[in-house]
Amino acid sequence: MARIFTHIPSSNQYDFRMPSPLNHAILSIILLGSHVSTTKVADVPSVCDGLIEPSVLSIDKPLENIKANRGNSLVLRCAFYASPQPSITWYHRGKRVETHPAAQFETLLSATNLGQSVVESALRIDCLDERTAGEYFCEATSPCTQPVVTSSVVSINKAPKSITGTCKSLRQPFESPPLISVFTLSRIELPGGVTQLACRTQGYPAPKTTWYKIEEDESLSSIEGQRNYMHLPNGDLLIVGDEETISESFRCVAENPLGSAHQDASVIYMLA
Numbered sequence: 001m002a003r004i005f006t007h008i009p010s011s012n013q014y015d016f017r018m019p020s021p022l023n024h025a026i027l028s029i030i031l032l033g034s035h036v037s038t039t040k041v042a043d044v045p046s047v048c049d050g051l052i053e054p055s056v057l058s059i060d061k062p063l064e065n066i067k068a069n070r071g072n073s074l075v076l077r078c079a080f081y082a083s084p085q086p087s088i089t090w091y092h093r094g095k096r097v098e099t100h101p102a103a104q105f106e107t108l109l110s111a112t113n114l115g116q117s118v119v120e121s122a123l124r125i126d127c128l129d130e131r132t133a134g135e136y137f138c139e140a141t142s143p144c145t146q147p148v149v150t151s152s153v154v155s156i157n158k159a160p161k162s163i164t165g166t167c168k169s170l171r172q173p174f175e176s177p178p179l180i181s182v183f184t185l186s187r188i189e190l191p192g193g194v195t196q197l198a199c200r201t202q203g204y205p206a207p208k209t210t211w212y213k214i215e216e217d218e219s220l221s222s223i224e225g226q227r228n229y230m231h232l233p234n235g236d237l238l239i240v241g242d243e244e245t246i247s248e249s250f251r252c253v254a255e256n257p258l259g260s261a262h263q264d265a266s267v268i269y270m271l272a
Contacts, residue, residue, distance in 0.1 A: 055144035063152035078138035127167035177259035178207035199252035
């Protein structure tokens with residue numbers, strides 16, 4: 001059985017006796033089993049062939065060079081326009097430091113889709129010093145097209161160490177507020193299509209994520225118990241669209257005892 005089934009909060013939240021698009025999607029995930037977490041070479045063409053328009057992968061927001069004081073905490077951000085959603089990997093001085101897998105459920109649950117998304121990734125440098133300074137790369141990869149990469153140089157301001165911070169006092173694990181490290185900012189999809197909005201978080205203690213729907217009056221309503229939405233174990237939101245909705249917006253909130261962070265996403269449904 002797929003691991004996602006064990007994370008459903010209660011047995012009566014999704015009534016499988018009643019037909020609905022999301023119930024069908026959940027049952028499809030269960031039947032897929034361990035295939036969800038492993039990508040076989042033979043399966044790659046189906047992901048690309050399901051796109052009704054040519055695959056695309058380009059830089060939407062490049063990294064920027066940063067100069068800061070020793071001891072500062074920094075966040076690097078990059079964003080990509082992609083179809084399908086890419087995997088994102090961060091490198092520091094040529095060494096891989098983080099990898100974020102692509103959205104897998106949506107490609108397994110939908111035969112055809114537009115899949116046009118803007119996906120942002122963030123990398124936190126907890127404490128800037130000679131060890132953490134240097135060149136950083138943010139690379140996006142897709143099975144359907146060539147990878148793209150953006151880079152930045154993080155350097156330390158010239159100032160006496162006596163008037164700047166120090167990293168020597170840090171001990172692991174280092175407590176830190178939530179950071180949303182991968183997020184789907186926007187998505188264009190077919191009416192009735194399956195969409196997976198990424199919301200992967202970092203922080204210590206581990207943040208709790210909560211998804212809300214942003215109503216027309218900008219108020220927030222919980223997606224829990226709503227038939228077309230499912231909060232996945234990795235923090236992402238799975239959406240099964242209908243034929244009538246033109247657009248909808250969502251907010252992902254990440255919280256731990258040290259603070260909170262949030263990001264807003266929009267989904268537009270349109271015919272190709």
